[in-house]
Structures are given as structure tokens and as C-alpha cells.
Amino acid sequence: MKKTLSTIALALSLVLATPVVLPQTAVVAQAEAEVHYPGDSDTFGNGIGINATTQIKVSGVPSKAKITYSSNKKSVATVSSKGVVKGVSLGKAKITVKQTYKGKTKKLDTLTFQVRNAKTAYGVWGSDWDRDFCVGAQPGWISTQNPADVSEFDDLIFFKNPKAKYTFYTDSKDLVMDENGKVTEVKNSGEAEITIKETYENKTREVGTFFLILKDPEYYGSHPLQICQGQTDNVYDYLYGTCGKAALFWDDKEFTDEEAIQAANSNSLTSDDVLEFVTNEDGNWVGEIKGKNPGIRYATLVQYNYLTQEYDNVFARFQIEVVDPSKANRIEFPWDDYKEENHSYVLRFYGDEEYDYDSVDVFLDNKYYSGPYQVTSSDPNVVTAKMENGYIQLKRISGGTATVTLKVNGAERSFKVKVDEFDPDLWD
Structure with a gap:
């Protein structure tokens, strides 16, 4: 009996000595929802073409919250329940985004979209800037078997009307091109002025002009071209101009053009323990x-001649370096291709109508680095910066100038960001 009482007493003392933990309700701070202009080229500068569509992006939306959209001028632009904006006619329309959450509705933002006529890159940027497009000029690079379709060039036509027909014309005698923009022969090096016309609802208007450069492609990538273990890269991305079909030949030592051409024609191009072809x-x-x-x-790139049906010319020489990801620390930005130093990145906004966000691409995806990216702004009151999916995401806070610095694996690069006003009349 004493043993039983002492056991009960001991158990009771343990219960009394153990702190009682009551369940608590976790309090999680809900991030404020943010509305973003679409980042695609079809809405460059918040412009959109007639019949073109783009989608407004909203981030940080609480679960069970409802987002609604409305247009103040449906005759100019409409918006769906999912935030898809469609251009209807020329003019400006304001799209208001609202959030309903826990019985309360509030306006998140109002975005202005301007529905515009299609324009070439030259017409968008103004007379002080032109966008060069390039096709190879060597005989046999371009032919009826391998046409160059200039209508598919990126960012050739802004604010394109998907229901319109676009035709291409040139007076150049060095170029054979049909009205659809397919080039089947380049006779000489030089440049050709191309005029684009748009036909819509039985009306034809001139969209604009651009210059097509007729010359051999050039390799403008880094020396050496750096690739991490496990990373894939496309060497065609580092060529200025269309080369048609080409073969890549590499070796661990220097070699002659004849050796590269012979290897390409004999189909003896093989992978090795450093690099491999991806098919x-x-x-x-x-x-x-x-x-x-x-x-x-x-490495070399060897041209294929569609007339002789053989590889016959080495047009690019460069080195390729495969590096350990823990030692990959070179940072490159898009403007490095143009050898610009002390680059200033201009983030513009539209008076009372904000266009707050922009992004800068960074060379090499962050998953190939052993350390994380670190990005800072010298003045967060002007612009803030953060890394997201391999891009530096910039957000305008107020007018001014700040320096954005990116660090990774000991490497460091900086550029200036100038936040200023933008004159919408320049678009017209």
C-alpha cells in the first residue's frame, strides 16, 4: 500500500512540475498585394497594339481574396476577369485593379495602357537610334532551301496587330525577298532598307522602315566563353547575324581552318570529356x-554552303572554358556586348502614372554558383533591387540616382540607375 501511495505522489509531483503549454494561434503578416505592368515587348512602354492582348500581374494576393479589373474606356481597351487586357482602338484607357478580402474592397492600383498603331523599332525609339538586323552575305548561306525570314526577327515590330497582314518591300538590288519577308538570296555585302506595310480592314498604312545589314556573322561572346559544369549554352546566341547552318568543331590545341572544314564534312564532330553536343x-x-x-x-564555327552542299568556310574562332561552379564568379550584363563602361541604367516613369518595375538580366543562372547573389542599392529611397530568377528586379521609389551593386563568389559589379520622368509625346 505504501508503494502504491508513493508512486501516485511521484506521478502527481511530475504533473505539477511540468509546465502547461496552451495552444496559440500563429500570427502571420500578410504581404501587401502589388500590381505590375506586363513585362513583355508587346506592351513596351505600356503600349499595346489593336487586337493584341497582355496580362496584368498581381503578386502577394492573400488566399481567398478576389481580384477584379475594370476599364474606364472599353471602346479603347477591355480587360477580362483574369486581368487580360485587349486593345480595341487607338487611345488611352485606365485599368483599375481592386481586391476584395474579408468583406472589404480596396483599390490596389490603376494602370494606364495606350493602344497604338504598329511601328518598327526605329519608329518607337526615335531618329537618334536604329535597330540593326543582319543576315549573312556569303554565297550559299541563304537560299531557297534555307531562307532568312526577317518577319520573325525579335522586336522588329512593336504594338503589332495580330489580325493585320504585314508585307515587306525593298529597292535593294543586293537582296531577293518576297512580300512576306523571306530572303532567298544575298548578292553582295552592304545594307538594304526595308519598308513594312500593314493592311487591316481593307486599309493599308506604312508601319516604318529598318535597315538590313548584309554581312558575315560575327562572334561577339566573351573570350573564353565560360560554361559551368552541367550547364548548357547555345553558341548561336553569341553571333551577330544569321549564319544558317553551321558546325562547331573544337580541340584541346590549335588547329587549321582546313582541319575544321574536313572534320565538319566527314561528320567526325564528337563530344569529349570537357564538352558535349546537345541535340x-x-x-x-x-x-x-x-x-x-x-x-x-x-573552337570554330564552320559555314554550310547550301549551293555546294558542303561546309566550306570558318567564320568564327573562340575558346570555350568549362569551370567548376564554385569558381564561377564572372558577372556580365546585357550592355557588356557593346563594350560600354560605367553604364547608367535609366528607369523611367510616366508622370502621375507609375511604371515602377524593370529588370536586368545577369550572365549565368544563379543555380550554377556555390554562393548566393547579394544585390544592394546605394539609395533605397530612389530605387530598390533584389535578385529573382536570375534577374535583378528594380523598383522605382522616387526620382534621383543610385548605384546598384551585385556580388557573388567574390566577384562584384555595379551600375548606376537614374530614375527620371518620361515624355510620352516621344512615342508619337
């Missing part, structure tokens, strides 16, 4: 290579 589903190489192990390879 599509049909087994054809489309420009991609993959880094396997650290090392340097001497």
Missing part, C-alpha cells in the same frame, strides 16, 4: 553545348 529529338545539333568537366577547348 534535339531528331538527333540534330541546334547550337547547344554542355559543360562536362573543367577545361579549355579551342
Whole structure:
């Protein structure tokens, strides 16, 4: 009996000594929802073409919250229940975004979209800037078997009307091109002025002009071209101009053009322990290579001649370096291709109508680095910066100038961001 009482007493003392933990309700701070202008080229500068569509992006929306959209001028632009904006006619329309949450409705933002006529890049930027497009001029690079379709060039036509027909014309005698923009022959080096016309609802108007540069492609990538282990890259991305079909030949030592041409024609191009070819589903190489192990390879690109049906000319020489991801620390920005130093990035906004966000691409995806990116702004009251999916995301706070600095694996790069006003009349 005493043993039983002492056991009960001990159990009771343990219960009394143990602190009682009552359940608590976790309090989680809800981030404020943010509305973003679409970031695609079809809405460059918040402009959109007639019949074109784009989608407003809203981030940080609480669960079970309802987002609604409305247009103040449906005759100019409409918006769907999912935030898809469609251009209807020329003019400006304001799209208001509201959030209903827990019985309360509030306006998140009002975005202005201007529905515009289609324009070439030259017409968008103004007379002080022109966008060059390039096709190869060597005989046999472009032919009826391998036409160059200039209508598919990126950012050739802004604010395009998807229901309109676009036709292409040139007076150049060095170029054979049909009205659809397909080039089937380049006779000489030089440049050709191309005029684009738009036909819509039985009306034809001139969209604008651009210059097509007729010259051999050039390699403008870094020396050496750096690729991390496990990373794939497309060498065609580093060519200025269309080259048609080409073969990549590399070796661990220097070699002659004749050796590269012979290897290309004999189909003896093979992968090795440093690099390997990446092919599509049909087994054809489309420009991609993959880094396997650290090392340097001497590389060439060899032109295919569609007239002789042979590879016959080495038009690019460069080195490819495969590096250990823990040692990859080179940072490059898009303007490095143009060898610009002390670059200033201008983030503009539209008077009372804000266009707050922009992004800067960063060379090499962050998953190939051993350390994280660190990005800072010298003046967060002017602009803030953060890394997201391999891009530096910039947000305008107020007018002024700040320096944005990016660090990774010991490497460091900076550029200036100038936040200023933008004159919408320049678009017209």
C-alpha cells in the first residue's frame, strides 16, 4: 500500500512540475498585394497594339481574396476577369485593379495602357537610334532551301496587330525577298532598307522602315566563353547575324581552318570529356553545348554552303572554358556586348502614372554558383533591387540616382540607375 501511495505522489509531483503549454494561434503578416505592368515587348512602354492582348500581374494576393479589373474606356481597351487586357482602338484607357478580402474592397492600383498603331523599332525609339538586323552575305548561306525570314526577327515590330497582314518591300538590288519577308538570296555585302506595310480592314498604312545589314556573322561572346559544369549554352546566341547552318568543331590545341572544314564534312564532330553536343529529338545539333568537366577547348564555327552542299568556310574562332561552379564568379550584363563602361541604367516613369518595375538580366543562372547573389542599392529611397530568377528586379521609389551593386563568389559589379520622368509625346 505504501508503494502504491508513493508512486501516485511521484506521478502527481511530475504533473505539477511540468509546465502547461496552451495552444496559440500563429500570427502571420500578410504581404501587401502589388500590381505590375506586363513585362513583355508587346506592351513596351505600356503600349499595346489593336487586337493584341497582355496580362496584368498581381503578386502577394492573400488566399481567398478576389481580384477584379475594370476599364474606364472599353471602346479603347477591355480587360477580362483574369486581368487580360485587349486593345480595341487607338487611345488611352485606365485599368483599375481592386481586391476584395474579408468583406472589404480596396483599390490596389490603376494602370494606364495606350493602344497604338504598329511601328518598327526605329519608329518607337526615335531618329537618334536604329535597330540593326543582319543576315549573312556569303554565297550559299541563304537560299531557297534555307531562307532568312526577317518577319520573325525579335522586336522588329512593336504594338503589332495580330489580325493585320504585314508585307515587306525593298529597292535593294543586293537582296531577293518576297512580300512576306523571306530572303532567298544575298548578292553582295552592304545594307538594304526595308519598308513594312500593314493592311487591316481593307486599309493599308506604312508601319516604318529598318535597315538590313548584309554581312558575315560575327562572334561577339566573351573570350573564353565560360560554361559551368552541367550547364548548357547555345553558341548561336553569341553571333551577330544569321549564319544558317553551321558546325562547331573544337580541340584541346590549335588547329587549321582546313582541319575544321574536313572534320565538319566527314561528320567526325564528337563530344569529349570537357564538352558535349546537345541535340534535339531528331538527333540534330541546334547550337547547344554542355559543360562536362573543367577545361579549355579551342573552337570554330564552320559555314554550310547550301549551293555546294558542303561546309566550306570558318567564320568564327573562340575558346570555350568549362569551370567548376564554385569558381564561377564572372558577372556580365546585357550592355557588356557593346563594350560600354560605367553604364547608367535609366528607369523611367510616366508622370502621375507609375511604371515602377524593370529588370536586368545577369550572365549565368544563379543555380550554377556555390554562393548566393547579394544585390544592394546605394539609395533605397530612389530605387530598390533584389535578385529573382536570375534577374535583378528594380523598383522605382522616387526620382534621383543610385548605384546598384551585385556580388557573388567574390566577384562584384555595379551600375548606376537614374530614375527620371518620361515624355510620352516621344512615342508619337
